[in-house]
Amino acid sequence: MTQTDSQFRTERDSMGDRQIPSSAYYGIQTLRAMENFPISGINPLTTYVDAGVIIKKATGIVNGQLKCIPQEISQAIVQAADEVLAGKFRDQFVVDIYQAGAGTSHHMNVNEVLANRALEILGYEKGNYKQVSPNDHVNYGQSTNDVIPTAIRIGGLLALSKTLQPALDQAIASLEEKADEFQDIVKSGRTHMQDAVPVRLGENFRAWAQIITEHQNRIYTASGDLMVLGLGGSAAGTGMNTHPDYRARVVQVISELIDCPLEPAPHLMAAMQSMAPFVSVSGALRNLAQDLVKISHDLRLMDSGPKTGLKEIQLPPVQPGSSIMPGKYNPVMAEMTSMVCFQVMGYDSAIALAAQAGQLELNVMMPLIAYNLIHSIEILGNTIKALTSSCIQGITANRDRCLAYAEGSLALVTALNPHIGYLNAAAVAKESLETGKSLRQIVLEKNLMSDEELAQVLNLEQMSGILPLRALDTEID
The missing domain is CATH 1.10.40.30 (Fumarase/aspartase (C-terminal domain))
Incomplete structure (x- = not known):
């Protein structure tokens, strides 16, 4: 590495020299990826970045303990990781989500950012990789091929615990509250969109609560596979260039960092090759999305009107519904829910296609799986939270209309x-x-x-x- 002027530094890799902005914490491999993949303009999800940085923190700790890397470098890597996890340097993770197979470009982006920040912590200039190397220190004993599948698992678990599960808990509780509130209201049931025997409005809401509870259980069961980590497999699942104690120790450290009971995979090759855990979780999300569409459509039908529809319930109006018709309010939260669910279903199809596209010791489609899976979890969680707070909790019932339909x-x-x-x-x-x-x-x-x-x-x-x-x-x- 050489300094050319105050605005740029020169870095070298196996393909030659490139100038990097002096302010950048990413390095030459990240720069090449930015040039090669100007595809979507979408940067990696924050949760996915966090997952990778947590892995690097854990590996930095363990490799330091095992004396695989110098202790001062281990400590600098851990400090750099903690700073990223605290919200710093977020603008340095810049590789498009559609990128080099298996996620090497994003992986090196993480390695370079942490290496350059560690260099600063130790008093060196960014790019001085002889002192702290993205490959030889931050990535010691690792490979894209075992880090990225692990990052998808950790990212999925983080998104589930922070976003989707709390949203599901809130939705179930709110639906049960509405069920109790509306339990004494009788309305006409409908099958085939035609009149059916009377039902309780409260039981409509209780049924939805039960449906979502069952989906929550399915997602929890599927997420169990995410807790089995293939980290330590290195390039092909053989564990080449890793310390004998590394595999068990690093999984234990990650367990402590994210407060989740993780365990090493029984066969590292299998954990590297198969994307089945991600397909399973995605399938559970798709299943939830399908019923959320049904519930959101039910809400829209029951609120239809106000003069020419069912109007058995009133969804809370949250914004004007027309640019030309004054006084019109639309069921926008339910409409938004359906659109998000359609997107999740599309992501699930893409995940299934990517999962079967692996060859031999690796599936190179992991960047697509990573984005689609974690994004599905997060947008579903955010959607359910918004639907609950801005729609479900404010629903009121039109008792007279319900009774009239039931009696007629x-x-x-x-x-x-x-x-x-x-x-x-x-x-x-x-x-x-x-x-x-x-x-x-x-x-x-x-x-x-x-x-x-x-x-x-x-x-x-x-x-x-x-x-x-x-x-x-x-x-x-």
Whole structure:
């Protein structure tokens, strides 16, 4: 490395010399990647950067303890990592998310930033890699091929714990609160978009809470695979150039840094080659997204109107809904939710394609998987948080409209089946639809039931109740 003037420094790699801005903490390999991949203008996600820096902090600690690198360099790398994790130097992680296969470009970006900051800490000029090397010190005993799959795992776990899981907890609690608030409201059920038997509005919300709870459990189960780390596999899963104690120690240190029970992979080659853990988590996210679309569409339908739709509930208006129609408010939070979920489904398809595109000892499509998986987790979490706080928690019910629909539904005739038979019930429904007479009036006119019997059978509160689940009193042969 040589200094050319105050604005630039010269760095050298195996391909030759390049000038780097003196203020830059990234180095020559990052510069080459910036020139090679002007693709999307999207820089790596903060969570993904954090994951890589956490790995470098842990490896710096362990390699120092094992005397694989000098102790003062170990300490400088750890200090540099802590500074990045505290929010410094974020503008130095600049490689486009669509980049060199396996993530080598991003990996070297991380190595160079930490090496150059460590040089400063030790009193050297940036670029003086004879003193602190991105490859020989920051990356000691590592390879892109084991660091990047580990970074995806750590990034996924960080995003889940910080963003998605708290949002799911909040959504479930808010839906349960609305369920209790609306439990005494009877409304018409609908199947095939047609009138169905009465239901409780509260149970609609309780069902959604249960659906999201089940998705939360599926995501938690799938995320267990992210806790198994292949770090220590080095270039091809053989552990070349690593200390015998490195693998177990570094996983333990990362466990402590992120407060998560991690463990070394039983077979390092397998952990490097297979992207199945990421496909599994992505699939669980897609599954959640599909039901979130359904719930957001239900909310829009139930709020449709205000004069020409169902209008059983009122979603809180959060912004004007039209540039031309005064007083119009749209269900924008529910609409936004669907759009984000569509994006997550698209990311899942891309992850599946990338996961099967590996060859032999490596999958080179990991940069795509890294961005799509972590971004899916984070935008889903942010979306659910926003939907909960700006929509679900402010929903009110139109009790009179709900009751009117329930009382006017021809599906009430279903309750008459056990008493007057299916054919008689169908005839009553047909006559009611043709004449406008109520079900009650027609049944009494035809002497099919007494007034007292009819009042008991057409009790809306009783019809819409949820029966408790009871164990069988006797065994079934």
